[in-house]
Amino acid sequence: MNNKQNIYYGVKQKNITTENFNVSITHHNKDEIIPNHSHNKPYLCLLLSGNYTEKSNSKSIVNSGTLLYRRAEYEHSNVFNTNSNSCLNLELRNSDLFTSINNIQLPTNEFEKQISISISKLLVSINQNEDKDIIDLKCYETITDYFECNKVKGKLKWINNVIDYINDNPTENISLHKFAREFQLHPNYIIRKFKEKTGYKLSEYLEKIRFEHTIQEIVNSEDKLRNIALDNGYFDQSHFNKIFKKQLSITPSQFKKILKG
Numbered sequence: 001m002n003n004k005q006n007i008y009y010g011v012k013q014k015n016i017t018t019e020n021f022n023v024s025i026t027h028h029n030k031d032e033i034i035p036n037h038s039h040n041k042p043y044l045c046l047l048l049s050g051n052y053t054e055k056s057n058s059k060s061i062v063n064s065g066t067l068l069y070r071r072a073e074y075e076h077s078n079v080f081n082t083n084s085n086s087c088l089n090l091e092l093r094n095s096d097l098f099t100s101i102n103n104i105q106l107p108t109n110e111f112e113k114q115i116s117i118s119i120s121k122l123l124v125s126i127n128q129n130e131d132k133d134i135i136d137l138k139c140y141e142t143i144t145d146y147f148e149c150n151k152v153k154g155k156l157k158w159i160n161n162v163i164d165y166i167n168d169n170p171t172e173n174i175s176l177h178k179f180a181r182e183f184q185l186h187p188n189y190i191i192r193k194f195k196e197k198t199g200y201k202l203s204e205y206l207e208k209i210r211f212e213h214t215i216q217e218i219v220n221s222e223d224k225l226r227n228i229a230l231d232n233g234y235f236d237q238s239h240f241n242k243i244f245k246k247q248l249s250i251t252p253s254q255f256k257k258i259l260k261g
Contacts, residue, residue: 007039008024008026008039008087008089009026009028009032009034009037009078010026010027010028010032010034010087011026011027011028012024012025012026012027013025013026013027013086013261014126014127016126016132016135017093017132018132018133018135018136018139019132019133019136020092020093020094020098020136020139020140021090021091021092021093021135021136021139022041022089022090022091022093023088023089023090023091023122023126023135023139024088024089025048025086025087025088025089025126025261026086026087026089027084027085027086027261028050028052028080028085028086028087029080029083029084029085030080030081030082030083030084030085031079031080031081032079032080032085033077033078033079034077034078034079035077036055036075036076036077037075037076037077038072038073038074038075038076039070039072039073039074039091040072040073041072041091041092041093041095042069042070042071042072042091042092042095042106043069043070043089043090043091043092044067044068044069044070044089044090044119044142044143044146045067045068045070045087045088045089045090046065046066046067046068046087046088046090046115046119046123047062047063047064047065047066047067047068047085047086047087048064048086048087048088048123048219048259048261049064049082049084049085049086049219049259049260049261050064050080050081050082050083050084050085050086051063051064051080051081051082051085052078052079052080052081052085053078053079053081054076054077054078055076055077055078055079056074056075056076056077061081062112063220064219064220064259065114065115065215065216065219065220066112066113066114066115067112067113067114067115067116067119067146068110068111068112069107069110069111069112069113069146070110071106071107071108071109071110072095074110084260084261086259086261088119088122088123088126090119090122090139090142090143092143098143102140102144104143104144104147105147106147107147113146114212114216115212115215115216115219116142116145116146116212117145117208117211117212117215117247117248118138118141118142118145118146119142119145119146120215120247120248120255121138121141121247121248122135122138122139122141122142123258124248124249124250124255124258125138127258156193156197158179158183158185158190159193159194159197159198161183162179162190162194162202163198163205166205166206166209167209170209170210170212170213170232171210171213171231171232171233174206176190176191176202190202210232210233211243211247213232214228214229214232214234215255217231217232218252218255218256218259219259225237225240225252225253225256226240228252229252240252
């Protein structure tokens with residue numbers, strides 16, 4: 001079964017068509033079965049709440065906070081396993097035009113990643129009924145965020161090693177002098193080259209990854225927000241709220257409410 005453009009199963013809670021994207025939020029009940037099907041446009045799907053089983057060439061469990069990329073014509077079926085399940089779907093309306101204009105190569109294979117700041121901002125904009133041109137821009141930012149790899153090409157392998165270390169250990173104390181000793185480089189050189197090659201200050205990249213790790217915990221955990229904040233290095237709830245509002249313009253509790261629909 002092939003679904004036409006912007007046709008997704010479930011109950012649509014939001015449905016927005018912008019200049020370049022089709023965006024929807026769909027709700028699914030427990031034990032809901034979606035038969036084998038495909039979509040004729042490539043898309044991203046972020047599971048906001050719940051979990052489901054996907055069957056294609058293999059069988060996998062998709063948990064909340066997981067973002068999937070699926071190529072056009074990718075065949076799969078789904079069974080939703082929990083009482084309340086919500087998905088944010090972001091579909092490219094004209095992938096050929098989009099890739100040619102933006103010089104972006106779509107991935108040749110499906111992938112799974114985790115929730116990011118960019119798609120969280122998109123979710124907030126959708127929930128707040130912002131103008132379509134703003135939502136379109138945030139869709140662009142989300143697509144480029146997931147499709148453009150942070151890995152640095154060339155001989156500066158140490159930068160990729162720093163990125164990998166931060167990604168794998170977001171809550172650990174990061175020591176610039178430790179990196180300097182390990183890679184036998186001057187700290188100032190590390191700071192300057194990291195910004196030059198990645199577009200981020202080292203501190204900005206660390207803050208970004210830590211914040212995304214925090215969002216992931218909010219999505220997946222039933223723990224109190226205060227405990228999540230402390231576990232991720234925020235001094236207290238007030239500090240946590242301040243950083244959260246700086247990033248997403250809402251409080252952590254408001255964000256959690258959006259996730260739960």
